Amino acid sequence: MTTQLTRSPRRRAALTAVSAAVAGILALSGCGTGSPSSTEPAGGTAGAGAGNLDKVTLGLLPITDVAPVYLGEQQGFFEDEGIDLDLQPAQGGAAIVPAVTTGEYQFGYSNAVSLLIAQDKALPIKVISNGSSSTNEPGHDTTEVAAMPDSGINGPADLAGKTVAVNALNNFADITIRNSVEKAGGNPEEVKFVEIPYPNMPAALARGDVDAAWTTEPFRTQILDAGGKIVASPMTDLAENFDSAFYFTSQQTLDQNPELVERFRTALHKSFEYAAENEDQVRTIIQDYAKVTPELAQKVEMTVWRPEINLDGLKALGTAARKYGVLENEPDYSALIVQ
Structure with a gap:
C-alpha cells in the first residue's frame, strides 16, 4: 500500500x-x-x-x-x-x-x-x-537544489561552472545533480561540489560562499523563506x-x-x-x-x-x-x- x-x-x-x-x-x-x-x-x-x-x-x-x-x-x-x-x-x-x-x-x-x-x-x-x-512534484520535493535570485541560475544546466553545496561528496547529491545537468544539456563535469552540513547551507548560500545548495527539509524551506528559489529537482529527474x-x-x-x-x-x-x-x-x-x-x-x-x-x-x-x-x-x- x-x-x-x-x-x-x-x-x-x-x-x-x-x-x-x-x-x-x-x-x-x-x-x-x-x-x-x-x-x-x-x-x-x-x-x-x-x-x-x-x-x-x-x-x-x-x-x-x-x-x-x-x-x-x-x-x-x-x-x-x-x-x-x-x-x-x-x-x-x-x-x-x-x-x-x-x-x-x-x-x-x-x-x-x-x-x-x-x-x-x-x-x-x-x-x-x-x-x-x-x-x-518538481519544485515541491523534499530534497532539491536551491539558489538565490541573483545567482544567474535558473535551471539545472546553469549549475555547470557553479559551486554547489552538498552534505557529502561523491554520494547521492553528486550523482543526481550531474544527471539533472546532463539531462538539461549542461556539462555535468563542470559542476563544482563543496561539502557543507545541511544546517549550515542556508547561511552559506546567503553569504555567497556557494552558488547553490542541495538541501533537504527543513533547511530547504529556510532557504526559500530567505528569498531563495528551487532551480533543480534531481530526484524527480532521475525516476518516477x-x-x-x-x-x-x-x-x-x-x-x-x-x-x-x-x-x-x-x-x-x-x-x-x-x-x-x-x-x-x-x-x-x-x-x-x-x-x-x-x-x-x-x-x-x-x-x-x-x-x-x-x-x-x-x-x-x-x-x-x-x-x-x-x-x-x-x-x-x-x-x-x-x-
Missing part, C-alpha cells in the same frame, strides 16, 4: 577499531560525516530493555523524513512488537553504517547511495524497508516514485535474529501508515527532534512514505552512480534487499 501526506505550502573496546576502520572506508567513499551521539552498546536480546522487550538501537538522521519512527515510538507500535526502541541521531552514513555493521546498532537509516557504496565495498548490510520517497533512503540492518543481525528484523519492519510500516494519516502530528513532532519552529513546521514539504521499494528507480540510481564514477561494480540488488 502506498501512503503519502498531502502536500502543504514540506553501535566497547573490541568494536572501536573495527568501527573506525569501516568509517574510514565510508569516508573515503563519500558516505557523509558525523558520529553517533552515544557510544553505549545496544542490546537486542530479550530482557535487555524495559520488561521483556528487546532493546533495539536505530541510527538515523534528525530530518523530517524520519518522522514516522518518532510517531511510531510515541504511539507504541514498536512496543507492541516487543521492541524497546533507542533512537540515535547522527549526521550521515559514515556514522550509522559502521555502527550497524559492527552490531552497535541493530538498524539504521541512510540514503540509497551510501548503501550502494557499502555493498560495493563488500560491507555486510541488508536493506529491509523503504525509508522515504520523492513527492514526484524515486526512493531516496532506506532502513537497513547487518547480515549478522538478520542471520541471528530474523524474527526481530520482521517485528521491526512491521512496527515501521505501521508507523508509515499512521504518519500518512496524521499530518498534523507529523508537523508537531518534527518541532521536537528536528528542532523546527512551529511556523516552519507548517510549511515544509513532506516526503512520501511507502513500504515497497521501487526497484526500477534504485536501478536507475545504480546506473548513474557507475556512470559518474561513484560505484566500481554493478550493484547486486537481490543480495542487497531483504524481501
